[in-house]
Amino acid sequence: MKKFGNVNVNQNYLEPLILEKDFPFELEYKKFIDKDKTTRYKDPDSNSLELYADLATLLADRQLPNGKMLKIKKIKQRKNGDNFYLELCVYIHNKANEYTNFGITSDFISSSTFSAIKANVSATRIKESLKITRSIGGHVVWAIWKLPNNPNKIESINQARGEECGLYDRFDLTLFHLKNWYEEKPCFLKKVFDSNENWLNLFVDFNGFINFFYLNSFVFDDTVQNITGIRNLTCDWNENQILSDGTPCIPKTAKDYIIYMNSNEKAIQERNTKINKFFN
Secondary structure, three states, X not given: OOOOOOOOOOOOOOOHHHHHOOOOEEOXXXXXXXXXXXXXXXXXXXXXXXXXXXXXXXXXXXXXXXXXXXXXXXXXXXXXXXXXXXXXXXXXXXXXXXXXXXXXXXXXXXXXXXXXXXXXXXXXXXXHHHHHHOOHHHEEEEEEEEEOOOOOOOOOHHHHOOOOOOOOOOXXXXXXXXXXXXXXXXXXXXXXXXXXXXXXXXXXXXXXXXXXXXXXXXXXXOEEEOOOOEEOOOOEEOOOOEXXXXXXXXXOOHHHHHHHHHHHHHHHHHHHHHHHHHHO
């Protein structure tokens, strides 16, 4: 495992073949695949050891907003059916030498490639975006299990916020509802966030969560920025609008979706700059 140290914010966690070759995108698989289907896309959130090593660097030996210390235990590979995935095992340590263990996994926070294809964005433009966003600044972590004393299963925030049944993978909407959850306001993902309360409460409040994960480029004056520009209730465009409504919605045309991609790229680049300042 890579030693904890500097983080290269220019590192891209996608396999080079995906970005360099003319791979088609197949909706059936929701991933880039070569013509013979022998080289399958590998999701960095599940498969990139380099990504998990860098996430460990971001988190190792840091004091949480609640005053406890976050410690790294190990990066572990697990199996789910025929598939393997990575997780980061961490523990929370307090002054009384009490420990709580969590398993956490990575989640990509930029625009959905699947939705981009549905909006007829070209593969070339999608790959240009991935070259920027599949960096460390394009990933956060969520808990997937807790020990000891976890009578209720932790539901996956990553899965709950995805595509049509969730929030279309929009990270601004995820933050909007997370802020509401911390402030005990109506929240689209309340059930899921409630099952994650042991993890989320480590950050005390929304500002604690934002500051700990260097997500300041996604907020403005304590308000979540609308990085799509959509006026959610009508899906009409209104650029630079502060997000004031949490109704799930996504750009439907290539022109509008590219505006959304541009905003994601800008926020992630700014986050990379902030991470680089602290860790290099």
